[in-house]
Amino acid sequence: MNMMKELNRNLSYLFMLNIAFGASMQLINPLFPLFLEEIGASSIQNATVISLGSLVATSLMLPSGLLIDRVGKKTLLISSAVINSMAIFLLSLMQTWQQVAPIYILFSAAGALFVPARMAMITDYSQSENRGMIFGLMNMAWPIAGIVSPLISGYLIETTGWRRVFIFGAAINAISIIPGLKLKRSFKYKEKKTKTGFRDMFKPNIFPTLLSFFGFHFLMTTALGGINLILPLYLGSEFGLSSFRIGWFFTAQSILNLITQIPAGKLADKYGRK
Secondary structure, eight states: OHHHHHHHHHHHHHHHHHHHHHHHHHHHTTTHHHHHHHTTOOHHHHHHHHHHHHHHHHHTHHHHHHHHHHHOHHHHHHHHHHHHHHHHHHHTTOOSHHHHHHHHHHHHHHHHHHHHHHHHHHHHTSOTTTHHHHHHHHHTHHHHHHHHHHHHHHHHHHHTOHHHHHHHHHHHHHHTHHHHHHSOSSOSOOOOOOOOOGGGGGSTTTHHHHHHHHHHHHHHHHHHHHHHHHHHHHHHHHHOOOHHHHHHHHHHHHHHHHHHHHHHHHHHHHHOOO
């Protein structure tokens, strides 16, 4: 009974951390091309900044896994939140796209370090028979944040400007550190684990699966990245939509994501991950 209370407490703190971190990311990312356009970036320059951020984020995925093993999941989660909060605040001081580029890279890097640590911690705080449902519940945090954040961002852009958006995002990210500090570094429940190393990834029974996942995510993120870059610029230039109205498109996207999370997790537990 105590074990379940501790499990639920840790999952609650992790969910709050996810909500706050996701909200700060969703305040910035969906409408960020509009900010770059506002400070004078052309479409090519806009794409360059965002592509650099994505490239660095992708390149950090493997090292982030090694960092989890070396410094621990809790430390990496809190460090990501601290770095992200600093990066968002620094964005409020930038005035050219050249100044924005390295800060956006730092912002993207923090997100890339956060996600694997979050997934590893969810795995630690769940059992194999209910892991799919737990992942589904925990993954709801990002779409929930994504429902409200683009609308808040759009409203603040129209009424006060981008600087307030960045300051608000930095404050929310700083708040996410509080539940992160309350997370337990280790949990009593342990499943039997097989010790594996870096070379084990290249075994015939593992590498094809990893390659398939990599290919799938590469194609999916490439397509989504292109659409999310073009969409706000297209809606603004072709239809004259305000930032607040453009935010509604991303809110609708998050609502659809939210609807699918719990059923997807339950289906995975019932019929298998594959």
